[in-house]
Amino acid sequence: MHRWVPWIAGFSKDFVEDALNRFTNGPGVVLDPFAGVGTTLIEADLAGHEAVGFEINPYAAFASQTKLQAHRADIDRLRAAAREFQEFGRKALAAGTLPRAAPPAGFRTRSPFYGPHVLRKVLLALDFIERQEDARIADMFRLAFAATMVDYSNYSYEPSLGRKSSVGRPEVQDYPVIETLAAKIAQMADDAAWYRRERRGGGRPDGRVHAESFFHGYEAVAQGSVDLLATSPPYLNNYHYNRNTRPHLYWLGLCKAPGDLKRLETLNFGTYWQNAREQGQVEIDPTIEDDEIRETLAAVRGRNPDKGIYGGAGWANYAALYFNDCIKFVRGAKWCLRPGAVALIVIGNSILQGVHVPTDRFLAKIAELHGFQVAGIHVPRGARVGNSIVNSSVRAGQAANGHGLYESVVELRRP
Ligand SMILES: C[S@@+](CC[C@H](N)C(=O)[O-])C[C@H]1O[C@@H](n2cnc3c(N)ncnc32)[C@H](O)[C@@H]1O
Numbered sequence: 271m272h273r274w275v276p277w278i279a280g281f282s283k284d285f286v287e288d289a290l291n292r293f294t295n296g297p298g299v300v301l302d303p304f305a306g307v308g309t310t311l312i313e314a315d316l317a318g319h320e321a322v323g324f325e326i327n328p329y330a331a332f333a334s335q336t337k338l339q340a341h342r343a344d345i346d347r348l349r350a351a352a353r354e355f356q357e358f359g360r361k362a363l364a365a366g367t368l369p370r371a372a373p374p375a376g377f378r379t380r381s382p383f384y385g386p387h388v389l390r391k392v393l394l395a396l397d398f399i400e401r402q403e404d405a406r407i408a409d410m411f412r413l414a415f416a417a418t419m420v421d422y423s424n425y426s427y428e429p430s431l432g433r434k435s436s437v438g439r440p441e442v443q444d445y446p447v448i449e450t451l452a453a454k455i456a457q458m459a460d461d462a463a464w465y466r467r468e469r470r471g472g473g474r475p476d477g478r479v480h481a482e483s484f485f486h487g488y489e490a491v492a493q494g495s496v497d498l499l500a501t502s503p504p505y506l507n508n509y510h511y512n513r514n515t516r517p518h519l520y521w522l523g524l525c526k527a528p529g530d531l532k533r534l535e536t537l538n539f540g541t542y543w544q545n546a547r548e549q550g551q552v553e554i555d556p557t558i559e560d561d562e563i564r565e566t567l568a569a570v571r572g573r574n575p576d577k578g579i580y581g582g583a584g585w586a587n588y589a590a591l592y593f594n595d596c597i598k599f600v601r602g603a604k605w606c607l608r609p610g611a612v613a614l615i616v617i618g619n620s621i622l623q624g625v626h627v628p629t630d631r632f633l634a635k636i637a638e639l640h641g642f643q644v645a646g647i648h649v650p651r652g653a654r655v656g657n658s659i660v661n662s663s664v665r666a667g668q669a670a671n672g673h674g675l676y677e678s679v680v681e682l683r684r685p
Contacts, residue, residue, distance in 0.1 A: 271312055271461045272309060273461075274307075274337060274461070275333045275413065275416070275417045276417065277307040277330065278427065278429055278509070281306075281616055283312075285616065285679075286309055286314070287313055287317075289498065289500045289614050290313060290498070293498045293612050294319065294497055294498050297318045297319055297471070297474065298319055298320070298497030299319065299320045299322060299498075300314035300320070300322070300497065300498050300499075301322050301323070301491065301496040301499045301500075301606055302322075302324075302500060302501045303323070303484035303488070303499065303503075303606075304324070304325065304484065304501050304503045304504065304539065305323030305330070305331070305479050307330050307333045307334055308323065308337050308477075310323070310500045311334055311337075312334075312338065312477070314477070315474075315477040316465070316468055318474065319474070320474045320475055320477070322477070322479075322491060322496070323477070323478070323479040323480065324483065324484035325480075326481075326482065326537050326538060327512065327519075327534065328481055328519060328522075328525070328534075329515045329519050329522060330515070331479050331481035332409075332412075332416075332522065332524065335478070335481075336409045336413045338479065340458070340461070340465055341466040342476075343462050344404065344406070345459050347404060348455065348462070351402065352459065353452075354398075355411075355448065355452050356448060356449070358394075358398050359391070359394060359448030360448075362394050362397075367394070369397055372393070373389070373521075374523065376520060376525075376526050376527045377516070377517070377520035377521070379425070380433060381424050381425075382424060383423050383424060383425065384422070384423055385442055385444070387443065387445075388422050388423070388442055388445050391448055392419070392447055394448070395415060395448065399415070410455065410458055410462075413458075414451050414454040414455050414458060415521075416518045416521070416522055418450055419517055420517060421445075422450070423442065423517065425517070427514070430509075430513070431514045484599070484602050485598040486537075488601075488605050491606045494606075494607070494608045494609065495608065496608060496611060499603055499611070499612070499613035499614065500613075500614045501613075501616070502615070503615065503617065504538065504540060505618040505629065506540065506592050507618065507620055508542055508588065510542060510544075512531050512535055513531075516531070539595050540595050541588075541591050543584060543588040546590075546591050547579040547580065547583070547585075551587065552587040552590040552591055552594075554567060554593055554594065557640070558635075558639065559639065560635050560636075560639070562635075563632050563636075566625060566626075567589055568586075569625045570582050570585050570622045570625045571586035573585075573624060574623060585622045585623050589620075589622060593632060593636060596632070596633050597640060600636060600637045600640045600641075604640065604642070607684040608684070610684065613642075613684070614680070614681055615633065615679065615682070616677060617630050617633060617677065617678065617680060618677045618678075619675060619676055619678075630678040631647060633680055634647055634680050634682070637680075641684075641685065642682040642683065642684060643682065643684075643685055644680070644683075645683045647680050648678060648681065649676055649679075
């Protein structure tokens, strides 16, 4: 099921499987406060745990929730719907039927997102989805559309979303949209049937995702109830989850106007450099009493003063907001975990304005200052554990002092 939705920041299921084997002893509660498209939650649910997540991006939250509910789908009906859909598409295209659906009004792009032939097919597909009476089936169709929608658009991920034409690729004149969606649904039906068979044991509640910020919502989890936290928060690399999912958010009706995106940006872990740089000097929280963290941020702040907020000042603001949000994360984790339980956090380091920022060690220090024990920081050799947005403008390159990029697993224990 991990193939359903491409997510650049997804992490490996093997890491989660291994974590569950090592750190749980019988069925328990597993939490992912930054659930993405649900890798941790699906694996935890499959292994018999109660899976609970938080995810601020409504598209990612929808993807996770739809996956976690897939074992309840009426598979025969879903397969029949995929066949009906192809029939409907064939007839509508042959008859020249005009679609009733319209593109999302608030979604503006520099080039048309879809060419006219593709657009017509997409809108017809949305008409078909609109007619579905079974909400679960409609959601699976919506997810199939969202998961494939960029492929037949005039945009692509490089790794951020941009126009195909600006990387020398041709625009998409036409595409077998209906066939693509029908094939995707057939695959999802097979996977959902597999999921139902594999989901061992009964009695536990379905896995669930709270579509809100963990920082504000963590008290929805019973205090001290979580046996393992396994997550990968946004890295300090300014990968823009919201901009990169704009098409999905608008086309699924999860956002209507730029203000909706702005709200998500503000709530995002560390917010984004684009927001942070505009604020006056952001100070690091006084509870972060650590000379190395403070000196590192001061070093970033001192870089490229001639560039104003686009130089060190803006990036130091971004880093300060990020580390201040680490406190919120740690506070929420402390609330949720039972005493003695472990939190595993996959995180990458950063190089900001040429200054190496060992985000993993800094997060560990902040957790320690807020009452956690640091059981270890593991840098897995060779294996990919987390998201590898290594080509992002922030992470690329080597710091002056020879540090490269790496990802590590911070292991914290709640005393
Ligand atoms: C690195 S990704 C997680 C990927 C996940 N491990 C997977 O395999 O799909 C980080 C996620 O954190 C989410 N996020 C950012 N700020 C958040 C917040 N305050 N509360 C909950 N989720 C947040 C982002 O939208 C993003 O999906």
